[in-house]
Amino acid sequence: MHWTHNLTASVLACCFIGLLFAPSETAAFIEREYTIREVLDACTNIVFGEVKSVDKRRLRGIVTVQEDVKGECGMKEINMNFATGHYKRGTSPEKLAKLLEPGMPIIVFYRQHYGIDSMCFVDNTWFQMRGYHGRYTAGSWWSFTHIDPMMSRTFKGKTKAFQKIVREILAGKMWVGAPENAVKTLVLTGNSTHSTWSQVEVYTNTMTYEYQALRATKKAGKRHIVYEPVQDRKLANLNEADMLWMGYEEISSYGRYHLSPETEKKIRDFVKKGGIVIVTGQDSSEENPCGIGWLHGKLKGVESPPTQNFVVTKKGSSLFSTPNKIESGTIFIDDSWKKWERRDEILATTPGGNELVVGVRKYGKGLYIITSLRNDSQYTTTMNKALMENILHYAVARL
Numbered sequence: 036m037h038w039t040h041n042l043t044a045s046v047l048a049c050c051f052i053g054l055l056f057a058p059s060e061t062a063a064f065i066e067r068e069y070t071i072r073e074v075l076d077a078c079t080n081i082v083f084g085e086v087k088s089v090d091k092r093r094l095r096g097i098v099t100v101q102e103d104v105k106g107e108c109g110m111k112e113i114n115m116n117f118a119t120g121h122y123k124r125g126t127s128p129e130k131l132a133k134l135l136e137p138g139m140p141i142i143v144f145y146r147q148h149y150g151i152d153s154m155c156f157v158d159n160t161w162f163q164m165r166g167y168h169g170r171y172t173a174g175s176w177w178s179f180t181h182i183d184p185m186m187s188r189t190f191k192g193k194t195k196a197f198q199k200i201v202r203e204i205l206a207g208k209m210w211v212g213a214p215e216n217a218v219k220t221l222v223l224t225g226n227s228t229h230s231t232w233s234q235v236e237v238y239t240n241t242m243t244y245e246y247q248a249l250r251a252t253k254k255a256g257k258r259h260i261v262y263e264p265v266q267d268r269k270l271a272n273l274n275e276a277d278m279l280w281m282g283y284e285e286i287s288s289y290g291r292y293h294l295s296p297e298t299e300k301k302i303r304d305f306v307k308k309g310g311i312v313i314v315t316g317q318d319s320s321e322e323n324p325c326g327i328g329w330l331h332g333k334l335k336g337v338e339s340p341p342t343q344n345f346v347v348t349k350k351g352s353s354l355f356s357t358p359n360k361i362e363s364g365t366i367f368i369d370d371s372w373k374k375w376e377r378r379d380e381i382l383a384t385t386p387g388g389n390e391l392v393v394g395v396r397k398y399g400k401g402l403y404i405i406t407s408l409r410n411d412s413q414y415t416t417t418m419n420k421a422l423m424e425n426i427l428h429y430a431v432a433r434l
Contacts, residue, residue: 068188068250071211072263073242074144074154075204080106082143083198086157087112089135094118094128095176096135098143105205106147113143115164119178126162126182134160140194142201151177154186158194161186209263209272217259218431221273222246224282225266226293228411244416245282245315252424255431268298278311278430281329283410286317287336292326299328306331307399311430315408319370331398334405335374341409342368342385345392351382354393354429359421366419368392369409393426404430 075081083102090096094117100108120128135157143164145153151166161184166177190197203211210219224243246264253259265272273279279302287293294302306312317325317336325336343364347355355361371390375381383392396403404426410416 067247069186070242070250071189071200072204074189075105075201077146078105078144079147080108080143080145081201081205082108082113082145084113084141084143086135086137086139086141088137089132091129091132094132096132098141104201113166114176115179116176117179119180121181123181125184128179131160131162131179131182134158140198142194142197153177154183156190156194156197159187159191161189209275210261213261214259217261218255218278218434219276220249220260220262220278220280221270221276222249222262222264222280222282223266223268223270223285224264224280226268227284227288228282243282244413245410248410248416248420248423249280249427251420252427255428258431260427260431268293268295270298270301273301273305273310276305276310277434278313279305280313281315283315283408284318286314286329287323287325288318290318290320290323292323294326294329296328302329303331303398306401306403309400309434311401311404311434313404313406313426313430315406315410316369325370330396330403330405332376332396333374334372334376337371337373337390339369339371339385339390344386345383346386346388347383348381350380351393354382354425355422357425358428359425361422361425366422367409367415368407369411371407372405402433 081104082100083104084098084100087097087099096115096117098113098115100110100112117128117131120126120131122128139157142156143153144155145151145164151164153164153166155162155164160182162182163180164177165180167175190200200211209221210217213219222245224246228243228245242264246262250262263272263276268285270279285293302312312329319325319336319338321338327334327336343366345363345366345368347363368385371385371392372394373390375391375394376396378397380395381391382394384390385392391405391407393404393406396405406426408419408422410419410423
């Protein structure tokens with residue numbers, strides 16, 4: 036059964052991604068955490084430069100453009116007027132002018148449309164600028180809005196180190212800067228569910244609520260977990276990962292199965308060699324049960340009514356108690372699975388034991404964790420978030 040995506044979302048303050056697309060009347064601090072990859076995708080241009088001069092009395096600065104890392108800037112220098120900035124807690128024109136010194140490396144991320152909306156980075160500090168660029172505006176001054184401390188969640192460190200990371204990501208590398216021994220998790224998402232809500236339509240925004248919920252789990256036990264989202268179902272980087280999370284309706288949606296034979300084999304081989312695949316909800320109908328070519332063995336996807344009720348088996352007690360206690364009635368479940376194999380570990384079923392809520396199947400050196408979670412909206416994903424965290428802890432412990 037396919038349910039219309041719930042578009043209900045709380046109204047957020049103007050965020051960086053929104054800023055890159057349309058100026059707002061009132062600049063505000065970032066609310067949600069953005070990945071470096073999101074920032075790079077949202078930009079038309081990325082410039083590596085150097086602070087040429089800072090006038091601390093007149094609150095102005097000049098940046099020399101040294102390299103176009105993305106796009107063609109067309110400017111040799113960027114003039115910055117800090118005096119236009121807001122006076123808020125943690126930010127002021129004087130504070131920014133004091134931070135900058137001649138010779139400091141700087142990164143300028145910006146989106147060019149009828150104007151220029153940018154986010155700049157220099158040694159542990161992010162700040163927003165707005166400017167104009169065109170035939171008659173060469174040499175014009177960009178206007179400072181404010182320092183944004185919330186962007187330190189995206190990156191905090193030295194500019195040179197950040198430049199190296201930006202280069203590697205733009206070159207196509209995955210999990211750049213991941214801690215040693217981190218669990219690399221590839222997340223197939225963004226094809227069937229809505230991206231996170233923002234005040235303006237952002238074509239580069241593919242971050243689903245499911246992906247954002249996953250990223251809230253930074254560690255499981257002593258191991259860090261790092262994530263990379265992917266929309267392409269070919270899963271080109273799967274062999275670099277430790278785990279694959281197949282998001283809501285990424286296997287099938289609207290009664291249509293999406294995985295090619297090549298992708299199916301790639302997933303089976305990944306598990307056989309020791310990888311873990313975690314599957315959230317799929318879409319089945321009476322005429323078109325969800326395909327299982329990605330799975331070794333038998334299982335049947337079925338159309339079933341949504342429910343929040345489930346029964347935990349003896350084997351599933353730890354999954355539903357660590358690190359969060361999950362009780363029946365507190366999660367969302369939709370189209371489920373039947374006709375599992377006798378060797379499968381069944382961790383939870385619907386009342387009556389007829390349909391699978393969470394189950395585990397070993398194959399080769401790895402395993403599948405198969406669920407019926409309905410992560411189609413901000414609301415349902417928020418309800419399922421605690422169990423998703425438990426599943427990640429369970430999976431990492433089984434690696």
